[in-house]
Amino acid sequence: MEGSVIASDTLSPVSFYDVTNLFDSRYEYAWASDDRKGKGDAVTLDFRFNERQRITKIKIWNGYQRSDQHCYSNGRLKEATLTITNPTSTRIQR
Secondary structure, eight states: OOEEEEESOOOSSHHHHOGGGGGSOOTTOOOOOOGGGOOOOOOOEEEEESSOOOOOOOOOOOSOTTOHHHHHHSOOOOOOOOOOSSOSOOOOOO
């Protein structure tokens, strides 16, 4: 699957928290936004695929999964909105 992802915000240093870390499936690496700025702006991830994709699942590892200590001492997702552009069929189950 070829494509790209753009994050509206990434924690520094970007080389540690780059958005491409979302695709490596390793617990040691993570993407993170810098919510400490206090602006209250929503952070967005924009995924683009070179070809049409059939996506049947989205897995979110909420928090930094490197260890329990890393997970609970860092921020975690509190709310999310999924927006799909130009779908032919969309069904989301919990």
